[in-house]
Amino acid sequence: xxxxxxxxxxxxxxxxxxxxxxxxxxxxxxxxxxxxxxxxxxxxxxxxxxxxxxxxxxxxxxxxxxxxxxxxxxxxxxxxxxxxxxxxxxxxxxxxxxxxxxxxxxxxxxxxxxxxxxxxxxxxxxxxxxxxxxxxxxxxxxxxxxxxxxxxxxxxxxxxxxxxxxxxxxxxxxxxxxxxxxx
Amino acid sequence: xxxxxxxxxxxxxxxxxxxxxxxxxxxxxxxxxxxxxxxxxxxxxxxxxxxxxxxxxxxxxxxxxxxxxxxxxxxxxxxxxxxxxxxxxxxxxxxxxxxxxxxxxxxxxxxxxxxxxxxxxxxxxxxxxxxxxxxxxxxxxxxxxxxxxxxxxxxxxxxxxxxxxxxxxxxxxxxxxxxxxxxxxxxxxxxxxxxxxxxxxxxxxxxxxxxxxxxxxxxxxxxxxxxxxxxxxxxxxxxxxxxxxxxxxxxxxxxxxxxxxxxxxxxxxxxxxxxxxxxxxxxxxxxxxxxxxxxxxxxxxxxxxxxxxxxxxxxxxxxxxxxxxxxxxxxxxxxxxxxxxxxxxxxxxxxxxxxxxxxxxxxxxxxxxxxxxxxxxxxxxxxxxxxxxxxxxxxxxxxxxxxxxxxxxxxxxxxxxxxxxxxxxxxxxxxxxxxxxxxxxxxxxxxxxxxxxxxxxxxxxxxxxxxxxxxxxxxxxxxxxxxxxxxxxxxxxxxxxxxxxxxx
Numbered sequence: 250x251x252x253x254x255x256x257x258x259x260x261x262x263x264x265x266x267x268x269x270x271x272x273x274x275x276x277x278x279x280x281x282x283x284x285x286x287x288x289x290x291x292x293x294x295x296x297x298x299x300x301x302x303x304x305x306x307x308x309x310x311x312x313x314x315x316x317x318x319x320x321x322x323x324x325x326x327x328x329x330x331x332x333x334x335x336x337x338x339x340x341x342x343x344x345x346x347x348x349x350x351x352x353x354x355x356x357x358x359x360x361x362x363x364x365x366x367x368x369x370x371x372x373x374x375x376x377x378x379x380x381x382x383x384x385x386x387x388x389x390x391x392x393x394x395x396x397x398x399x400x401x402x403x404x405x406x407x408x409x410x411x412x413x414x415x416x417x418x419x420x421x422x423x424x425x426x427x428x429x430x431x432x
Numbered sequence: 433x434x435x436x437x438x439x440x441x442x443x444x445x446x447x448x449x450x451x452x453x454x455x456x457x458x459x460x461x462x463x464x465x466x467x468x469x470x471x472x473x474x475x476x477x478x479x480x481x482x483x484x485x486x487x488x489x490x491x492x493x494x495x496x497x498x499x500x501x502x503x504x505x506x507x508x509x510x511x512x513x514x515x516x517x518x519x520x521x522x523x524x525x526x527x528x529x530x531x532x533x534x535x536x537x538x539x540x541x542x543x544x545x546x547x548x549x550x551x552x553x554x555x556x557x558x559x560x561x562x563x564x565x566x567x568x569x570x571x572x573x574x575x576x577x578x579x580x581x582x583x584x585x586x587x588x589x590x591x592x593x594x595x596x597x598x599x600x601x602x603x604x605x606x607x608x609x610x611x612x613x614x615x616x617x618x619x620x621x622x623x624x625x626x627x628x629x630x631x632x633x634x635x636x637x638x639x640x641x642x643x644x645x646x647x648x649x650x651x652x653x654x655x656x657x658x659x660x661x662x663x664x665x666x667x668x669x670x671x672x673x674x675x676x677x678x679x680x681x682x683x684x685x686x687x688x689x690x691x692x693x694x695x696x697x698x699x700x701x702x703x704x705x706x707x708x709x710x711x712x713x714x715x716x717x718x719x720x721x722x723x724x725x726x727x728x729x730x731x732x733x734x735x736x737x738x739x740x741x742x743x744x745x746x747x748x749x750x751x752x753x754x755x756x757x758x759x760x761x762x763x764x765x766x767x768x769x770x771x772x773x774x775x776x777x778x779x780x781x782x783x784x785x786x787x788x789x790x791x792x793x794x795x796x797x798x799x800x801x802x803x804x805x806x807x808x809x810x811x812x813x814x815x816x817x818x819x820x821x822x823x824x825x826x827x828x829x830x831x832x833x834x835x836x837x838x839x840x841x842x843x844x845x846x847x848x849x850x851x852x853x854x855x856x857x858x859x860x861x862x863x864x865x866x867x868x869x870x871x872x873x874x875x876x877x878x879x880x881x882x883x884x885x886x887x888x889x890x891x892x893x894x895x896x897x898x899x900x901x902x903x904x905x906x907x908x909x910x911x912x913x914x915x916x917x918x919x920x921x922x923x924x925x926x927x928x929x930x931x932x933x934x935x936x
Binding site (some may be wrong): 269308 | 777779780785786787814815816817818841846847850853854861886888889890891892893895896898899900902903904905906907908909923930
C-alpha cells in the first residue's frame with residue numbers, strides 16, 4: 250500500500266508492504282527508488298541495507314497523533330542519523346495515498362479549522378464566544394498546566410463555531426476546543 | 433555532638449530523590465512526604481518512611497506548614513531538609529521546624545530572612561562593601577515612588593518581588609507606558625506567589641553574564657567557595673542549562689569574585705550551602721544580585737568539578753561539624769554541564785505537557801549523571817514544575833564535556849511527553865555557544881534560528897527518513913487495531929471517501 254509522507258514543503262510517495270515483519274528484510278519504494286530495510290519494534294530501530302552494512306536509524310521518541318475523522322496522522326520523532334553523525338528531527342505527516350490527491354488538495358474548499366487542546370490541563374479562561382469573528386493571532390483561550398498559563402491563539406481568521414469548552418474544564422491533549430471557519 | 437538520624441524531606445521529585453540518596457549513603461533514615469497527585473512519585477518509594485499529604489495542589493501539600501509540622505512530629509524526624517523551591521527559603525518555616533526541636537538543614541532563620549528580603553540584602557551587601565546594581569534601597573508600594581525612581585535611574589529597569597526568586601514575580605520595563613501595568617502585575621504576583629506585596633526596582637542590565645558562586649559555611653564562622661557556575665542560558669529568567677566553571681572568568685577573577693561571595697555570606701553569618709548570584713556586565717563590573725539560601729537545582733555541576741557532595745556537607749554542617757577542608761584544598765577539576773529536561777515542547781515555545789511516560793531510556797556510560805524521579809510508566813502530574821530530569825556530564829575540558837553531553841542527550845528516549853532534549857542538542861551544536869559567546873539574551877536572540885535548524889532535514893538521506901516515518905506510522909496503526917488487513921483497507925477507504933467529499 251502506498252503512503253503520502255509530508256515533511257515541510259516536500260512530499261514523498263512511499264510504498265510499503267501491508268504488514269511490516271518484525272526484524273525481517275523487506276522491500277520498500279520511495280518515489281522511484283527501491284530500498285531494502287528492517288524494522289525492529291522493540292527498540293524502534295530502522296535498519297537500512299547498504300553495501301557497507303545495515304545503517305541504524307534509531308528513533309529516540311515518536312509521537313503519532315491521529316484524530317477521529319482525520320486520515321492524516323501527525324508524526325514527530327527524533328533519531329540519531331549516523332550518516333550525519335548527529336541527531337535529527339522529523340516533523341511531518343502520513344496519510345494513505347489516493348490517486349490524484351495532489352491535484353484535488355489544491356482545489357479543496359476550506360471546511361474550517363478544528364483546534365485541539367495542545368496540552369493536558371485546565372481551561373482558565375475563554376476569551377471568545379461562538380459566532381465571534383476573530384483575526385488571526387488573537388487569544389482564544391488560556392490553559393493552565395504545570396504552574397504556567399498558556400494562551401491558545403487563532404491560527405487563521407474566521408468565525409468561531411462549535412465551541413466545546415468552558416472555563417474551569419479539565420482537558421487532555423487532542424480534545425476538540427472549537428472550529429474556526431474561514432472567511 | 434548530636435548527629436542527625438532521621439531526616440524528613442519537605443520536597444518532591446528529583447531533589448527529594450537526590451537528598452534521599454545521600455542520606456542513605458550516610459546511614460541516615462529518610463522520611464518522604466507526598467501529595468495525592470504524587471503517589472506514584474519515585475521519592476515516595478525510595479524513602480524509608482513516607483506520609484501522604486491530603487490534597488493535590490502545592491498550597492494544600494508541599495506548602496502547607498501546619499500539615500508538615502504534624503508529620504514532622506509524628507515521624508520522629510530530627511532534621512528537615514527543604515530542598516529547593518517550596519518552603520526552602522521560607523524563614524517562618526525554618527523557625528517552625530526549630531520550634532519543634534528539630535534541626536532545619538539550612539542557614540539560620542535570620543540569614544534566610546535577611547537574604548530573602550532583597551531590599552535588606554542590598555543594604556547589608558552595600559555595608560559589607562559588596563557592589564550592588566543601582567536601584568531602590570527601600571520597598572516600593574506607591575505608584576509615585578516607582579515613577580520617580582524610574583525617572584532617576586532610567587530605562588530599561590526591572591521590577592522584582594522583594595520576597596521573590598527563581599525568576600518569578602519579575603518584569604522588565606522599557607518605556608514609560610509599560611511601567612504602570614508592570615507595577616500592577618508585579619505587585620499582584622508578589623502577593624500571589626510570595627504572600628508579600630513589597631517590590632523593588634533596579635537598573636536592568638542587558639546582555640549580562642549570570643555567574644553564581646557556590647559557598648559553604650560551617651557554624652563556626654569558617655567559609656569557602658566552590659567556584660562558580662555559569663547560568664547565562666536562560667529563557668524568561670528561567671535557567672535552562674548550566675556549566676561549571678565559566679569560560680567568562682580567568683583564575684584571577686575567579687579568586688577575586690569567590691572572595692566577594694564568601695564576604696557576602698559572612699555578612700549574614702551564613703551556615704550551610706548557599707549561592708551568591710552575580711550579574712556581570714563586563715569583567716570589571718560584576719554586581720551582587722541575590723543570595724539563594726538553599727541547595728540549587730544546578731548544584732551537581734559543582735559536585736562534578738570539585739568532588740564534594742554538597743548535600744552531605746549540608747548535613748555535616750547541620751550536625752555542627754567543622755568544615756573538613758580549607759579554600760586551598762578545593763581544586764577545580766575539569767568541566768561539567770547540566771541540561772534541564774522539562775516536559776515541554778521546545779518547538780512550540782516550550783509549551784508544558786504533562787502525561788504518561790510510556791517508554792523511558794536514560795543516558796548511561798562514562799562520566800554521565802542523571803538526577804531524576806522518572807521511570808517508565810510514571811504519569812507526570814500537571815500540578816507541579818515541568819522539570820523531570822537533569823543530565824549532567826563531566827569532561828576533562830569544556831569541549832570534552834560538550835561532546836559528552838551531546839552523546840548523552842542522543843541516548844535519552846522519553847515517549848509519551850515532549851521534552852526539551854532537542855532544544856539542548858540545538859544549543860550544544862551552536863557555534864556561539866560552543867565558543868562561549870553567549871549571555872542572558874542568548875535564547876531571546878537565537879531561539880528561532882537554532883530551533884529552525886533543529887527542525888530542518890539534514891539532507892543526505894531524506895527519502896530514507898520519509899520511509900522510516902511511513903513505517904512507524906504503519907506500525908502504530910497495526911498495533912492500535914487488531915486485524916491489520918481490514919484496518920488498512922478501512923484507512924484507505926476512509927481517505928478515499930473524504931477525498932470524494934472534498935474534505936481534505
